[in-house]
Amino acid sequence: MATTATILHADLDAFYASVEQLLDPSLRGRPIAVGGGVVLAASYEARAFGVRGGMPGRQACELCPQLTFVSGHFKEYQRLGDAAIKVIGDFTPLVERISIDEAFADVAGCTHLFGPPAEIARAIRQRVRAELGLPISVGVARTKHLAKIASQVAKPDGLVVVDPDTELKFLHHLPVELMWGVGPATRARLAEIGVLTIGQLAKTPGCSLKQVLGSAAGAKLAALAWNRDPREIKTHRRARSAGAQSALGRKPAEERVFRPTLLHLADRIGSRLRAKSRPGRTVTVRVRFANLNSVTRSATLDAPISATVILAELAEELVRALLADHPHEKTISLLAISVSHLEEHWDVELELPLGLTDEARRPGTKKGMARWAADHAVDRIRDRFGWDAIGYGSVALGTSPSVPDEFRKLAEKDL
């Protein structure tokens, strides 16, 4: 067992909101929310009123009447997020980026250059503050799980170092919902058997946890509660799926509604897959009905696909079958497509959409080639003139997107 804490977890505080307060000093010290119809991020001043990310804007206003809404500077988020991660990268190459504003790092190999892990954490915080003007919290511990918890405890704008000798003492008095993998459902189930803290979880017999959470989840949480976390820093992991979704408000479950939406979603996904030569074999659609229940349908093909029109047609077939199985659902509120079983690298020109029967989809046919050529042409034009220059227009959707495209891109993983 390693006896030193060398794992760092660094997390920019209320990232989008902090960037807005950095760009506009008049917003500093005030409750602000990025977004409009929906709160994408809230400053700490706003969180004090109960405002949270994902919350409808109207509800946020009720909680905090003096709340100021700002539309986001999404390019700045990307730039500053990249810059913060780069600061960490100046200390060690072993950096695992989790999202735009968060990363793990292992500094075991660079303490001889920069001093003990706690010193490195201080230096990172100081540099991000001085060079970028942003607050960042850092946790230091022997495992990723504990480092992540430590950074949560450190927020806002703090540093917490968990000494290996006192890690269980630190961990066990904290509430279970701070653990990675414990959300509302698991928290509620644990509460039913009287488990509120990580210490209580640690002392709960394995068989009880298995009963309440299932065998795998129970064993995993028990291990984390004793700080047995085997995960290592992974510097580059490839994406396993790519998807897109669109909330619709309330729309009738009809072809004229879902066809243009699915084409638009397929266009977004297809262009990403083609850009990285990573077509996929499994296509999954999700339909959310008016009552917020959602249902999925998927199909796995013999060969991977990434052509926009083929993706769209397959998605349409799946949605049609899904709706036929739910004849009483007349209203849909969201459509989603996801492509998984992605190839590591694939020459897209060789794309062979087997498993589909339509003559037009087969390779070598005139229509099949025409579709590949059309995608290729669209991709080239977008390379030169930008995504909106051409495509299966969102004008067809008839509604403006509830979330700007730039925001969507921030959440996209590198394929």
Add this chain to the structure above:
DNA sequence: TCTGGGGTCCTAGGACCC
């Protein structure tokens, strides 16, 4: 007056093969 969008992982049951 019912919360957006992009992801990951796990599970249970069934099909199919050896």
Add this chain to the structure above:
DNA sequence: TCTGGGGTCCTAGGACCC
């Protein structure tokens, strides 16, 4: 004809994270 076991893949759903 009935019986058993193991492994892999697929599907649908659920929980969770940022």
